[in-house]
Amino acid sequence: MSRGKRLSLVLVIALGALVIVRLVDQPKKHHPAPPPIPVRVARAEYANIPITLHALGLVQAYRTVTVTPMITGPMTAVDFRQGSVVQRGALLARIDPRPYQAALAQALAKRAQDRALLAVARDTLKRYQLLIAHHYISAEIVAEQKATVAEDRAIVAQDDALVTTARTNLSYTRITAPITGRTGILAVNAGNIVSPNTPGGIVTITTIQPIYVLFSLPQQNLPEVRRALHAHALNVTAYARQGGRRAVLAHGVLTVLDNVINQSTGTLTLKARFKNPALALWPGAFVTVRLKVRTERHALVVPSVAVRQGPEGPFVYAVHTHTPKPPATRPTKSADKAVLQVTDIPVRLGFADQRLTVIRSGLRAGMRVVVLGGSRLHPGARIRILPKRHTTSHA
Incomplete structure (x- = not known):
């Protein structure tokens, strides 16, 4: 190797060593830690935490009755305002009474006629009983007369039943409210022929004070609910979402646990009763139900x-x-x-x-x-x- 090449090689090695020394002596840069x-x-x-269970509930009327005519005839008048509250026994509608008045009159006349025949038969039997005591007539005649009296008495009893039926049918011409509650929409207007087979009846009456709410809970909650119900009354709150906030509608108590668990859903149906003073609960509405079973302290x-x-x-x-x-x-x-x-x-x-x-x-x-x-x-x-x-x- 020539002297010039050896010198160049020495310079390259020296330069590399200088770079390595500089890199080693250079202080390490610390990367800043990420911000918190x-x-x-x-x-x-x-x-103290109240242990509550939540569920979706369906509001159900306390009582519901569909008012259906008991007889057939033209409805002549409607005597209530749709959607109003009616008392039990209040007049709702009227059916033309004339055919039923005539039937009652006919039954009364038939009964009067048969009562007269029965009176005659009884008087005749008394005379026959006096005559047979003196051996003026045979015992067979007296026996026949007794049978006649019994037959007439049965006919009068039948007439009494027909009169009662006629009076009952006549009373059905005045359709009255069977319960106290709120009426719905009138299904049949005056002038129509109504009968016991009228679809949907005339009107539906529902009692909504008090009112029920039906809801379901998983079957896993049944033991705790039963223990709590055995110890004390369980309070139930119904509320709804209004404008993103939870608004309480009514407070009630749990009244019924169903006797079976729904096998398809694995849930138990419960029923709570609410006094519903403000009519915040309406039949058919969905509400959220909160059931308080106990309070876990500390x-x-x-x-x-x-x-x-x-x-x-x-x-x-x-x-x-x-x-x-x-x-x-x-x-x-x-x-x-x-x-x-x-x-x-x-x-x-x-x-x-x-x-x-x-x-x-x-x-x-x-x-x-x-x-x-x-x-x-x-x-x-x-x-x-x-x-x-x-x-x-x-x-």
Whole structure:
């Protein structure tokens, strides 16, 4: 190798060594840590929690009667206002009574005629009984007369039944309310021929004070409901959503548990009675029902939004304070401050609703859990707690 080549090779090696030394001596650049994730938190605390069950209910009239004519004839008048409240016995409609008045008159006349015949037969029997005592007539004649009296007495009894039937049919020409309640829409107008076979009757009357609400619960709730019902009356609240808010419609009590479980749905039907003073419940309407079975006292609870589901079951993100240790090569600086981090803690749950969840194990009272912003978190993530929201009331 020539002297010039050796010199060039030495220069290249020296230059490479210089670059390596520079790279080694260059201080390492630290990438900035990601900013803390903003979250909102709440504390686990003890509270008395009402254990309630929710279901969709159907409002049902306390009593429903379809008013149907008992006789056939032209309906001459309607004596109620549609949609009004009528009392039991109030006149609703009238059917032309003239054919039934004539039938009653005919039955009365026939009965009077047969009563006269019976009186004659009885007088004749008395005379025959006097004559036979003196042996003026035979015993066979007296026996025949007794049979005649018995026959006439049966005919009069039959006439009495016909008179009762005629009077009853005549009373049916005045159609009255069988119960107290609210009338519906009139199905047949005056002037039409009505009969017991009139489809849908004349009008339907419903009692809505009080009123029933039917709803169903899963069969798993049956033991708890039965225990509570045996101990005390169970209060039921019916409410509806109005403008995004929950409006209470009425308060009632549970009255009936069905005697079978629906095999196709695995649910049990229950019936609650409401006084319905404000007529907030109307037959056929759907409402949400809340059934309070008991109160769990001194239960550890967190907001339900804090509970998350993982592969191994429910957990919460709990907040803890972490103070990073400074490197051994440099002294502690004021920048090494405590930071807030989260830890995923498995929990065992009790009763839960849309607002609160009872924690059986996993948390202690006073621990802070994440209620907003948890979708971006992971164990050990740094967080920044946002201030609480302040609600402003409007008059």
